[in-house]
Amino acid sequence: MERAVLEDLAAASRILVDQGVFDAAGHVSMRHPDNPDRFLMSRSLAPALVTADDIMEFSLDCEPFDPKGRNPFIERFLHGGVYKKRADVMAIAHGHSAAVIPFGLVATPMRATYHNAAFLAAGVPVFDIRERFGATDIVISSAEKGAALADALGDKQSAVFRAIFTEVSARVQLQAAALGGPMAALDEDEGRKADVINLATVGRSWELWKSRVT
Amino acid sequence: MERAVLEDLAAASRILVDQGVFDAAGHVSMRHPDNPDRFLMSRSLAPALVTADDIMEFSLDCEPFDPKGRNPFIERFLHGGVYKKRADVMAIAHGHSAAVIPFGLVATPMRATYHNAAFLAAGVPVFDIRERFGATDIVISSAEKGAALADALGDKQSAVFRAIFTEVSARVQLQAAALGGPMAALDEDEGRKADVINLATVGRSWELWKSRVT
Amino acid sequence: MERAVLEDLAAASRILVDQGVFDAAGHVSMRHPDNPDRFLMSRSLAPALVTADDIMEFSLDCEPFDPKGRNPFIERFLHGGVYKKRADVMAIAHGHSAAVIPFGLVATPMRATYHNAAFLAAGVPVFDIRERFGATDIVISSAEKGAALADALGDKQSAVFRAIFTEVSARVQLQAAALGGPMAALDEDEGRKADVINLATVGRSWELWKSRVT
Amino acid sequence: MERAVLEDLAAASRILVDQGVFDAAGHVSMRHPDNPDRFLMSRSLAPALVTADDIMEFSLDCEPFDPKGRNPFIERFLHGGVYKKRADVMAIAHGHSAAVIPFGLVATPMRATYHNAAFLAAGVPVFDIRERFGATDIVISSAEKGAALADALGDKQSAVFRAIFTEVSARVQLQAAALGGPMAALDEDEGRKADVINLATVGRSWELWKSRVT
Numbered sequence: 001m002e003r004a005v006l007e008d009l010a011a012a013s014r015i016l017v018d019q020g021v022f023d024a025a026g027h028v029s030m031r032h033p034d035n036p037d038r039f040l041m042s043r044s045l046a047p048a049l050v051t052a053d054d055i056m057e058f059s060l061d062c063e064p065f066d067p068k069g070r071n072p073f074i075e076r077f078l079h080g081g082v083y084k085k086r087a088d089v090m091a092i093a094h095g096h097s098a099a100v101i102p103f104g105l106v107a108t109p110m111r112a113t114y115h116n117a118a119f120l121a122a123g124v125p126v127f128d129i130r131e132r133f134g135a136t137d138i139v140i141s142s143a144e145k146g147a148a149l150a151d152a153l154g155d156k157q158s159a160v161f162r163a164i165f166t167e168v169s170a171r172v173q174l175q176a177a178a179l180g181g182p183m184a185a186l187d188e189d190e191g192r193k194a195d196v197i198n199l200a201t202v203g204r205s206w207e208l209w210k211s212r213v214t
Numbered sequence: 215m216e217r218a219v220l221e222d223l224a225a226a227s228r229i230l231v232d233q234g235v236f237d238a239a240g241h242v243s244m245r246h247p248d249n250p251d252r253f254l255m256s257r258s259l260a261p262a263l264v265t266a267d268d269i270m271e272f273s274l275d276c277e278p279f280d281p282k283g284r285n286p287f288i289e290r291f292l293h294g295g296v297y298k299k300r301a302d303v304m305a306i307a308h309g310h311s312a313a314v315i316p317f318g319l320v321a322t323p324m325r326a327t328y329h330n331a332a333f334l335a336a337g338v339p340v341f342d343i344r345e346r347f348g349a350t351d352i353v354i355s356s357a358e359k360g361a362a363l364a365d366a367l368g369d370k371q372s373a374v375f376r377a378i379f380t381e382v383s384a385r386v387q388l389q390a391a392a393l394g395g396p397m398a399a400l401d402e403d404e405g406r407k408a409d410v411i412n413l414a415t416v417g418r419s420w421e422l423w424k425s426r427v428t
Numbered sequence: 429m430e431r432a433v434l435e436d437l438a439a440a441s442r443i444l445v446d447q448g449v450f451d452a453a454g455h456v457s458m459r460h461p462d463n464p465d466r467f468l469m470s471r472s473l474a475p476a477l478v479t480a481d482d483i484m485e486f487s488l489d490c491e492p493f494d495p496k497g498r499n500p501f502i503e504r505f506l507h508g509g510v511y512k513k514r515a516d517v518m519a520i521a522h523g524h525s526a527a528v529i530p531f532g533l534v535a536t537p538m539r540a541t542y543h544n545a546a547f548l549a550a551g552v553p554v555f556d557i558r559e560r561f562g563a564t565d566i567v568i569s570s571a572e573k574g575a576a577l578a579d580a581l582g583d584k585q586s587a588v589f590r591a592i593f594t595e596v597s598a599r600v601q602l603q604a605a606a607l608g609g610p611m612a613a614l615d616e617d618e619g620r621k622a623d624v625i626n627l628a629t630v631g632r633s634w635e636l637w638k639s640r641v642t
Numbered sequence: 643m644e645r646a647v648l649e650d651l652a653a654a655s656r657i658l659v660d661q662g663v664f665d666a667a668g669h670v671s672m673r674h675p676d677n678p679d680r681f682l683m684s685r686s687l688a689p690a691l692v693t694a695d696d697i698m699e700f701s702l703d704c705e706p707f708d709p710k711g712r713n714p715f716i717e718r719f720l721h722g723g724v725y726k727k728r729a730d731v732m733a734i735a736h737g738h739s740a741a742v743i744p745f746g747l748v749a750t751p752m753r754a755t756y757h758n759a760a761f762l763a764a765g766v767p768v769f770d771i772r773e774r775f776g777a778t779d780i781v782i783s784s785a786e787k788g789a790a791l792a793d794a795l796g797d798k799q800s801a802v803f804r805a806i807f808t809e810v811s812a813r814v815q816l817q818a819a820a821l822g823g824p825m826a827a828l829d830e831d832e833g834r835k836a837d838v839i840n841l842a843t844v845g846r847s848w849e850l851w852k853s854r855v856t
Contacts, residue, residue, distance in 0.1 A: 023810070024847040025758070046850035074839075096757060098810065102818035105755060105826045113319060115310060115352055116239070130832070137835035138757055138828065168237070168312065175388050176316035178606070178820050184319045186352070190344070193351035197288075205238035208260035327533060329524060329566055330453070382451070382526065389602050390530035392820070398533045400566065404558070407565035411502075419452040422474035541747055543738060543780055544667070596665070596740065603816050604744035612747045614780070618772070621779035625716075633666040636688035 005033060006052035009040055012160050013050040014213035016093060021163045022047045026095035028159065029079040032057065039083050043070035060084040061143060074141045081146020091159040099170035104128075110169070111185035113176060116198050117169030119162060121191020160209070161202045219247060220266035223254055226374050227264040228427035230307060233378045236261045240309035242373065243293040246271065253297050257284035274298040275357060288355045295360020305373040313384035318342075322391070324384060325399035330412050331383030333376060335405020374423070375416045433461060434480035437468055440588045441478040442641035444521060447592045450475045454523035456587065457507040460485065467511050471498035488512040489571060502569045509574020519587040527598035532556075538597070539613035541604060544626050545597030547590060549619020588637070589630045647675060648694035651682055654802050655692040656855035658735060663805045664689045668737035670801065671721040674699065681725050685712035702726040703785060716783045723788020733801040741812035746770075752811070753827035755818060758840050759811030761804060763833020802851070803844045 009030055016022040029041035039058050042050045056072055057065045062080040064072050079092050103110045104126050112121035127149050129138055140146050176183050186194060223244055230236040243255035253272050256264045270286055271279045276294040278286050293306050317324045318340050326335035341363050343352055354360050390397050400408060437458055444450040457469035467486050470478045484500055485493045490508040492500050507520050531538045532554050540549035555577050557566055568574050604611050614622060651672055658664040671683035681700050684692045698714055699707045704722040706714050721734050745752045746768050754763035769791050771780055782788050818825050828836060 024850055025843070044846065046846055048850060049853075098813060099817060101756065101814045102821055105814075105818045106821045106823050108821045108823065114315065118352075128826075135829065135831035135835065137839045138760075138832060139836070139839055171312060172315045172319075174817050174820060175313060176319045177822075178388060178392050179316055179320045179322045180391075181321050184342075187349065189349035190352060193349065194353070197351045197353055201239070204258065204260055208238055208262060211263075328529060332566075385526060386529045386533075389527060390533045392602060392606050393530055393534045393536045394605075395535050398556075401563065403563040404566060407563065408567070411565045411567055415453070418472065418474055422452055422476060425477075542743065546780075599740060600743045600747075603741060604747045606816060606820050607744055607748045607750045608819075609748050609750065612770075615777065617777035618780060621777065622781070625779045625781055629667070632686065632688055636666055636690060639691075 001032070001034065003052060005030075006040070006055045008157075008210075009055055010042070010050045010052050011210050011213055012093070012157075013042060013047040015160055015209040016095060016163060017048040018213050019164045019167075019209060021093070021097045021167050022095045024048075026093075027073055027075055027079065028091070028093045029076075030091040030159075031083055031089070036087070038065070039079060041073065041076055041079055044073045062146075074139060077142055077146035078140035078149055079146070081140070081143060081149055085147060093159045093163040095163060097163070097167040097170075099167050099174055102174065103170060108177070110166075111173055111183070112169060112191050113172040113183075113185050114165060114169040115186075115194060116161070116165040118186050118191045118194035118198055120166060120169055121186040121188050123188075124166075157202050157206045158199060161198070161205060164209075215246070215248065217266060219244075220254070220269045222371075222424075223269055224256070224264045224266050225424050225427055226307070226371075227256060227261040229374055229423045230309060230377060231262040232427050233381075233423060235307070235311045235377045235381050236309045238262075240307075241287055241289055241293070242305070242307045243290075244305040244373075245297055245303070250301070252279070253293060255287065255290055255293055258287045276360075288353060291356055291360035292354035292363055293360070295354070295357060295363055299361060307373045307377040309377060311377070311381040311384070313381055313388055316388065317384060324380075325387055325397070326383060326405050327386040327390060327397075327399050328379060328383040329400075329408060330375070330379040332400050332405045332408035332412055334380065334383055335400040335402050338380075371416045371420045372413060375412070375419060378423075429460070429462065431480060433458075434468070434483045436585075436638075437483055438470070438478045438480050439638050439641055440521070440585075441470060441475040443588055443637040444523060444591055445476040446641050447595075447637060449521070449525045449591045449595050450523045452476075454521075455501055455503055455507070456519070456521045457504075458519040458587075459511055459517070464515070466493070467507060469501065469504055469507055472501045490574075502567060505570055505574035506568035506577055507574070509568070509571060509577055513575060521587040521591040523591060525591070525595040525598070527595050527602055530602065531598060536605070538594075539601055539611070540597060540619050541600040541611075541613050542593060542597040543614075543622060544589070544593040546614050546619045546622035546626055548594065548597055549614040549616050551616075552594075585630045585634045586627060589626070589633060592637075643674070643676065645694060647672075648682070648697045650799075650852075651697055652684070652692045652694050653852050653855055654735070654799075655684060655689040657802055657851040658737060658805055659690040660855050661806045661809075661851060663735070663739045663809050664737045666690075668735070669715055669717055669721065670733070670735045671718075672733040672801075673725055673731070678729070680707070681721060683715065683718055683721055686715045704788075716781060719784055719788035720782035720791055721788070723782070723785065723791055727789060735801045735805040737805060739805070739809040739812070741809055741816055744816065745812060750819070752808075753815055753825070754811060754833050755814040755825075755827050756807060756811040757828075757836060758803070758807040760828050760833045760836035760840055762808065762811055763828040763830050766808075799844050799848045800841060803840070803847060806851075 012028045024046050026047045029039050032038035037060055040055050042054045043056055045054055060080050060083050062076045078094055082089055110120055110124040112118050132148050226242045238260050240261045243253050246252035251274055254269050256268045257270055259268055274294050274297050276290045292308055296303055324334055324338040326332050346362055440456045452474050454475045457467050460466035465488055468483050470482045471484055473482055484498055488508050488511050490504045506522055510517055538548055538552040540546050560576055654670045666688050668689045671681050674680035679702055682697050684696045685698050687696055698712055702722050702725050704718045720736055724731055752762055752766040754760050774790055
């Protein structure tokens with residue numbers, strides 16, 4: 001595998017910290033470019049510190065290949081569970097970005113309030129681990145829990161782009177909600193059309209963001 | 215044309231990133247100082263990275279002169295459409311600043327809540343592309359859409375000044391709204407008078423902001 | 429006069445920018461330590477850039493002594509007006525800090541919600557220039573307007589300390605208001621007692637803040 | 643005592659400033675590792691400036707041993723009072739983090755809205771000095787007041803971890819409250835289970851945070 005792929009995946013982790021999506025925790029992974037039955041993900045490490053040498057390779061059952069003494073994240077089961085069930089998913093960013101979490105706690109659905117978050121217009125599912133597994137430590141720590149979680153994103157750069165603008169759109173919606181009254185947002189049709197344009201600009205944003213963390 | 219003009223236009227782009235008005239997107243343009251039938255605008259590039267060599271020259275129909283292989287922004291149609299219809303407009307800043315967008319989503323009008331945003335007291339029009347063009351990708355990507363958009367600002371430094379304090383005033387209004395009850399703000403008369411004073415101080419702020427990005 | 433006095437006054441200006449109280453505008457002044465009929469204030473300049481050489485000396489009628497070609501702030505009339513009417517005032521910080529302004533727009537009074545802002549418990553007057561002077565440019569630009577404004581603060585370091593924690597307390601109150609229901613805060617008696625303790629710690633904060641801007 | 647212990651306690655103080663929990667005030671202390679009848683705490687100093695040489699040793703009655711001319715914090719009575727009454731408490735972080743204070747002013751209880759703040763699900767007591775001591779300067783400045791305050795945290799690194807994520811969880815709850823309607827959060831059972839996992843990751847966060855302040 002090309003070294004540049006590992007370096008980009010590590011940069012994705014650092015970019016998501018730099019852009020305020022990840023804090024001391026957060027994981028970004030990608031399906032192996034040459035072998036769809038494997039995925040790539042950092043060893044257990046603060047996401048701001050991840051470099052290419054920290055990237056490990058896993059089976060879809062989350063078994064590491066050639067760990068070289070590196071300790072994997074328990075959260076890899078979230079990633080493996082999605083890659084196994086959803087062949088279309090090529091990359092995953094899993095974080096706890098501050099403006100998004102409120103939408104998991106209340107009944108208000110997330111909406112597409114920012115042009116670069118147009119993809120949110122298709123709807124944002126909320127996975128509540130309590131409904132299926134009762135009172136747990138809320139970590140996706142097993143293959144069974146990973147399989148129960150079925151959200152996913154596009155390719156690696158798009159996963160970063162979408163994680164960032166999901167946070168931005170959430171902040172806008174929180175402020176608009178404070179003003180009260182009916183609120184406009186992109187509808188599904190607009191969201192689909194605008195997302196095509198947005199994806200065409202991912203490279204431009206990626207280069208900028210990457211320059212800040214390298 | 216003087217090199218300093220291009221450098222100032224490029225600095226305007228970087229200033230608006232530094233001051234939190236632009237993110238990975240955002241475009242600032244100006245009417246050509248010697249030829250009112252042309253305007254100047256960066257090639258397609260993250261606004262934080264724009265330098266004088268990235269500035270291209272366009273006709274009011276958005277045709278580039280001497281592109282030298284540089285790729286223009288599709289959003290240039292927003293700029294050309296305004297320069298063509300509004301001879302009084304000398305510069306445009308087009309961004310998606312976070313505290314302003316909520317006022318495009320709800321019925322609450324923007325008000326002048328901050329002295330340097332006194333010009334907002336004259337009213338802030340909201341352009342909803344859906345009313346005229348139905349469900350689109352929400353980009354001003356043609357001459358027809360550009361012509362349908364008719365908001366504009368003063369000279370280049372003022373465009374930067376106003377973009378910054380529109381964001382600041384929006385933040386103040388969002389906070390005041392959270393307190394509830396009737397809200398004061400500058401009325402149209404006060405807004406007009408205070409704006410005269412504000413424009414006289416643009417140079418002082420410009421020098422400060424420019425020093426941060428050069 | 430000692431050079432250190434001028435350097436501290438200039439540092440106060442830069443500290444208030446660094447701590448988010450001043451933006452591209454904002455003025456801090458002090459009564460002359462040896463001559464109570466004079467005050468010291470920067471020439472017209474962004475507050476982040478003020479150094480000892482920018483400090484000018486004024487009569488209480490706002491006439492400059494020995495201007496050396498330096499251009500004074502029109503806002504000096506706010507400062508002179510207060511020093512003239514209030515012999516107890518030794519220093520003034522005049523800014524537009526973002527979380528404080530909403531309390532000038534709505535009926536909700538500011539309260540002391542943060543221990544270091546205990547002095548707010550004595551009440552915060554709101555001066556509305558419209559009531560006395562009608563629709564103006566809202567600048568305190570004459571001796572008459574300066575005389576109509578009668579708010580003031582203690583010594584120089586305390587003015588900085590109080591400007592900073594007024595902003596902090598305002599942010600806390602805005603957040604508490606969003607939660608709804610009755611809100612506690614220091615009462616006048618607690619405010620007076622806690623302020624004695626706070627003033628005793630100003631030096632410790634001042635040294636820290638100054639180290640960030642020198 | 644090992645020098646590394648003093649250096650870690652000093653780093654804890656600087657970390658809490660860097661992470662936005664402490665401002666110009668805030669104190670972190672720990673029980674003496676070899677003598678449970680003593681505790682360690684910085685001399686009176688802005689928490690951003692604390693180094694190992696600033697750490698003083700106190701009896702549980704807050705008498706300093708070998709002060710070497712260093713001036714102790716008056717707030718040491720808060721720390722001594724807790725160590726004396728609660729043998730299980732090994733470290734204390736006392737600050738005024740901005741998003742937490744509103745929950746001391748209104749009736750809304752703090753809840754565990756963020757995975758790393760799972761420990762909040764057990765409930766957050768509010769100590770109102772006014773109920774017991776009337777109108778005071780609100781400082782815990784005596785043994786009697788210290789004894790009246792009985793909140794506490796786990797070991798030193800955990801105290802830092804918990805102070806940080808209490809602030810983060812408070813911010814999330816403030817935003818969720820603004821959306822209105824019923825709000826979910828971890829229940830006590832989930833909180834206990836998730837906290838076990840969280841404590842296992844404290845070291846990873848600690849190394850990251852420490853690297854930012856050393």
